[in-house]
Amino acid sequence: MQECRIAAHDIACRRGERVLFRGLSLALHPGDALHVRGANGIGKSSLIRILAGLLRPFAGDVARSGTVGLIDERHALDAHMPLGRALAFWQRVDGPADNEIARLGLSHLLDVPVRYLSTGQRKRAAFARLLGQAAPIWLLDEPLNGLDADAARLGEALVGEHCAQGGIAIIASHQPFTLQGMGRLELAGFAP
Amino acid sequence: MIGGLIALLRRDLGLLLLGGRRGGATLPILFFLAVAMLFPFAVGPDAGLLSRTGGGVIWVAALLAAILPLDRLVEPDIELGFFDQWALRGISEEWVIAVRMIAHWLSFGPPLMLASLPAAALLGLDEASLRTVELGLLAGTPGLAALGIIVAALTTGLRGGAALAGLLVIPLAVPLLVFGAGSLAVGGESGLALTGAVSLVLLAIAPFAAGAAIRAARG
DSSP states (O other): OOOOEEEEEEEEEEETTEEEEEEEEEEEOTTOEEEEEOOTTSSHHHHHHHHHTSSOOSEEEEEEESOEEEEOSOOOOOTTSBHHHHHHHHHHHHOSOOOOTTTTTOGGGTTSBGGGSOHHHHHHHHHHHHHHHTOSEEEEESTTTTOOHHHHHHHHHHHHHHHHTTOEEEEEOSSOOOOTTOEEEEGGGGOO | OHHHHHHHHHHHHHHHSTTOTTOTTHHHHHHHHHHHHHHHHHHOSOHHHHHHHHHHHHHHHHHHHHHGGGGGTSHHHHHTTHHHHHHHTTOOHHHHHHHHHHHHHHHHHHHHHHHHHHHHHHHTOOHHHHHHHHHHHHHHHHHHHHHHHHHHHHTTTSTTHHHHHHHHHHHHTHHHHHHHHHHHHHOOHHHHHHHHHHHHHHHHHHHHHHHHHHHHHHO
């Protein structure tokens, strides 16, 4: 895995007229995992988007080395396409990496159009897209939403393996996320 | 990066070309032909009047047809999260838009030029006018495609964006219409050259204007 690092220095986030959090700093090194926790609307998703570089922080700065893989509520899979073709598009963009279709339980769904898949199945497809990207930094926004108990364990295991191989994972979720040695960050502590 | 752009172009062509999911081509062409067919009904069977005004009608119909696919050009990919995922992979919005412009033009420029043949027959255009119309469309439709993408990106996420996009395109397309249809009246190449020049300007600014609009919509 390529060398990776992500650090945020004294960042603040403002949405509309409201400051969601401020004074937040973090630094993660290869193998680190961080669980960002907090109630709905506290700014978890905004933090993920800021760390991904998709949203500009109101103050502070973010430094990254290594590509970012993102899972959020928008899975970037064409709804009308069979799952196999929707994932094949990303494989053409990302290059040939194993996206562990069988392990994610998607093998029998490859012919099914994405719009007929359930929420949990789509989430598993998003994991397949993420694995195929082979990015060292994973930013996951509510990755366990909609997953059944077995799939949630699998999601946790995948994050564990990713970190064991020297990757970084930041998980924003209000749900518990079980992973040994995982850091925790309560976003409520940074509310103004 | 290049491999990614080729994958992008393949996807865009699959979505936008004839029979594609976002059915870019079919509906605007049928709409274009419908306008060309209705016009003789409305003004009556005066062959002289029809052939004098026919070229202009084709241009107006082409402009209106170019408005139809606007709401499917940019917005669905933003809602599905494609632009975010491309940005993370270092494929900038400018590249995505440049590729989409090619696919969008292919999906409506050449079909429109083909559809102009039956339209010219319906309107009784002579051979010289038809040639000028075809050359004018060849020079002007890339500009219409670029303009459509810019406006589609600017209006994305707005309430009533589709209707607003249509209203915005019309005044911005006036230069193309004036030069394109104007080349018929004087029968000269200068009109065609100016149409091409307007198209080139629009093609050059479209990736940057649309890219900036998409990034701004993210905030």
